[in-house]
Amino acid sequence: MNLELTPETIKVACSNCNLRELCMPVGLDFVDMQKLDEVVATRRHVKQGDLLFRDGEEFKSLFAIRTGFFKTSVATPDGLEQVTGFQMAGEIIGLDGIVTDKHSCNAIALEDADVCVMPFSNVEQLSREFPVLQRHVHKVMSREIVRENSMMMMIGNMRSEERLAVFLLNLVQRLHARGFSQAEIILRMSREDIASYLGMKLETVSRAFTRLSDEGVIEVKQRYVGILNHKALKKIVNPNACD
Amino acid sequence: MNLELTPETIKVACSNCNLRELCMPVGLDFVDMQKLDEVVATRRHVKQGDLLFRDGEEFKSLFAIRTGFFKTSVATPDGLEQVTGFQMAGEIIGLDGIVTDKHSCNAIALEDADVCVMPFSNVEQLSREFPVLQRHVHKVMSREIVRENSMMMMIGNMRSEERLAVFLLNLVQRLHARGFSQAEIILRMSREDIASYLGMKLETVSRAFTRLSDEGVIEVKQRYVGILNHKALKKIVNPNACD
């Protein structure tokens, strides 16, 4: 007999997922929500260090992260890794693949993860039937465009300490939106990953951590980061801010 | 009587626009193409130096550039301008506004321009009826995401000369796709704009120009840039490339 439900084949319903406010459009009635359950085909488990998809791989699905933490990266011309983003529960990953039907980056699990596999044809099909889903998909993509705009601004203009401050503020904000502490972070990525993402070297990241720590703004112990003075952290990014 | 057609109100048809291969999905029959004419509401003329839209302004429409050249920019925390992109004929501008229903950047015409105004509600409406248009919209957004990924990679990892090489290669490639020379560019933007876009200072851009010029790779005279050695320019970006 075969009663085993392998993680690869579990069928899930968005309608009773506690993350649906993050992945799915809001303001749907229960009936519509049940129809939207069709977007998700299966779930997939990804072990820490494993790839969800890789650069060049055929694009078929978007993935909604249920649990776990990912980084996406591209290869530089000289073969190094450039981290392009970090993604957590409730976020959508794989949008890069739409334009060429091939993924253009690698998605690596920084901790054991579960993702909802959403075949893009399902997404497009249901988008045509549900304007609210269509709008949602557009917003998710637009949000990513705006995020990258501000990343460019940051890497192009800010000093190392400022970049790290922005990075930490963004992380706590996203974690807080998921019910975690506003004052504590357990980093899932290495100093090297952070450095790559912020366009600096790992030693510079380390020094920026110690400087923020010396200033009493944060408390660092390996991958634990305590935000001691949220306001001061914001001031580092924007000294003129009044709030 | 009122026979004047102001530039603000000219109605245009994609079906006989010579740029449609760039803005519109390919492989449409004439009947479908005529229906798609409805996406474009009006045309709008933007004078050099004027804004097509500004940060914070309500988002209602995407814009397809018919003629002219734009830059988009955001403000840094200290009030400086960070250029986030340059757009030319056939490209779509305004995607940043979808996520919050407000534009999150400024779009400034670097030369007199004509744009097709595409109310986003029309785009969404017709996307539901024409899967090929829907797919096209998704691809346009995904392309922008991928472009910004590679910009991050570039700003984070490359030296000034390499960044300028990438920038010039990208420009000629896009201009060539529009029927212009593969070997000559008339820059529409200032050194300062280029510097901001590439995450450097205008003096550094200037020095990078002279260095590439001294190496005999390009020829620079103000805003005219001649590509003397396309291969060498590529080699600067990726010394190991075999083509």
Add this chain to the structure above:
DNA sequence: AACATCATTTGATATAAATCAAGGCAATTT
């Protein structure tokens, strides 16, 4: 033509971050 304005180039110097190198800390293995 002389003048003013703006954009660009060039030079000298300062500086933030990269690089090179060593040491420390924590977790895992033997």
Add this chain to the structure above:
DNA sequence: AAATTGCCTTGATTTATATCAAATGATGTT
């Protein structure tokens, strides 16, 4: 418990780019 390994921190030095400053060149104006 000692040893290995991976990750992070710290220190010394170099380097690419930023900054400051001036000169040059193009464009438009009176």
